[in-house]
Amino acid sequence: MTEHYTQLTSAEIASIWTSYMNDSMSKCVLGYFLKTVEDEEIKAVVQYTYDLSATHIEKLTTIFQEEQIPTPTGFTYDNDVNLNASCLFTDPFMLTYLNHMAKLGLFGYSGFVSMSARDDIRAFYREGLTETSELFERSSKVLLSKGLFIRAPYIAYPTKTDYIDSKRYLSGLSPFSKQRPLNAVEISHLFMNIQTNIIGSKLAQSFAQISPREDIQKWMLRGGDISKKHIQIFTNILVKNDIQAPASSDIAITDSTTPPFSDKLTMFHMSFMSAAGTGNYATAAAASQRSDLLLNYERLSLEIAQFAKDGADIMISNEWLEQPPGTLDKDKLTNKKELNN
Known part of the structure; x- marks a missing residue:
């Protein structure tokens, strides 16, 4: 039985393009972190995150090649990072940064999963969601163990359930x-x-x-x-x-x-x-x-x-802003056709 080929949708192209750009940036940042981090527990979290980005780039590159879509330029070690630069960030900052980026990743991957229809793309983002959840878990544990985890404010436990009984509940601007x-x-x-x-x-x-x-x-x-x-x-x-x-x-x-x-x-x-x-x-x-x-x-x-x-x-x-994939410009195509004629 011949396997049916399904082309990527615009949402899936947007997802893999965005992911490649973000992961290529992250790989550069994390590679520098690995050269400057001193704490071994924090270094283990940095290494885990770096490995995720490197693996994602490999998988995404394969998808681009198989679909015959140009791979984004993104960011590279040759052009965008100096691994020999002196330390710019403290270890606690690096760990907090990774924890924060994990939160952003959870939001991003959940959105990419919901926008994807093709099995392989959904599988990639489901796996990414699991990996990012693990990153949040690991970084949170180290933050907690070092007394660096910042908890949200505490409030008193409610003693009963209730319903809003006045439209004034929604107000907040009146000086009176x-x-x-x-x-x-x-x-x-x-x-x-x-x-x-x-x-x-x-x-x-x-x-x-x-x-x-x-x-x-x-x-x-x-x-x-x-x-x-x-x-x-x-x-x-x-x-x-x-x-x-x-x-x-x-x-x-x-x-x-x-x-x-x-x-x-x-x-x-x-x-x-x-x-x-x-x-x-x-x-x-x-x-x-x-x-x-x-x-x-x-x-x-x-x-x-x-x-x-x-x-x-x-x-x-400065020609630094890479353009996302888009639809064909029909006006340009029309003008080109007229010039050729």
């Missing part, structure tokens, strides 16, 4: 009425977005201090300032509700100015983080029931979007 206390769902998203911005601010600071270009330094520092501003806004909301916002002083970078990564890679990385942040804010806005929280997430998302747009402009002007 007292805001209701935050609920657990809203607290969890505020906490998560504080943690995300802490990582983002440190990355922006590190990338600014290693870039030789003034325009990139300014853009990175601006990104760090935006993250710090958002951290303060979310922290103030928690504090007003008598909830202490957790933070870690161990998430740090060194004073090294030797670039371990190309500007192309650091710009892509910050753009990736910006996209993830916008997605987090959209999820938080949808889950939050107080109108002031919704308004905050919407206006802060616009600020991130403008920052990301300015970053994309820098990347385009």
Whole structure:
């Protein structure tokens, strides 16, 4: 019986292209981590993550070749990483970074699974989801064992179930009425977005201090300032509700100015983080029931979007922004046909 060939859908092409770009970036970052990490327990987690990225790249390359689709350029050791650069990140930062990237990976892979129809693509992303879950487990265990795991705020256990009995529950903007206390769902998203911005601010600071270009330094520092501003806004909301916002002083970078990564890679990385942040804010806005929280997430998302747009402009002007696969431009085809005639 002849096996039926099924072409990849646009969603599947988008998934494997995005995965290749992210994994090629991760392999460069993790290869550098392996050269500079000192703690053996943390090194084991870095090695596990590096091996995942390397394996993913091999599998994705095979898919591209079998489908006769050009393999993305992505990022390479030859062009985008200096493995001999001095240490830029502390071990606790590396571990926290891996834990955070595992969270982003869980969101990403679950979406890729749900968008895929072909058996082999679904199998690849189901396996990726399992591997990323294991990465989160391993990194969390080491964070906990070293006292570095930052827990979400505690609240008193509820004593009964209840129903919302007033539309005032949804309000939060009126200066004439007292805001209701935050609920657990809203607290969890505020906490998560504080943690995300802490990582983002440190990355922006590190990338600014290693870039030789003034325009990139300014853009990175601006990104760090935006993250710090958002951290303060979310922290103030928690504090007003008598909830202490957790933070870690161990998430740090060194004073090294030797670039371990190309500007192309650091710009892509910050753009990736910006996209993830916008997605987090959209999820938080949808889950939050107080109108002031919704308004905050919407206006802060616009600020991130403008920052990301300015970053994309820098990347385009330097020919660093790789174009995703797309549909054929019919106008160009028509013009080409007319010229040939």
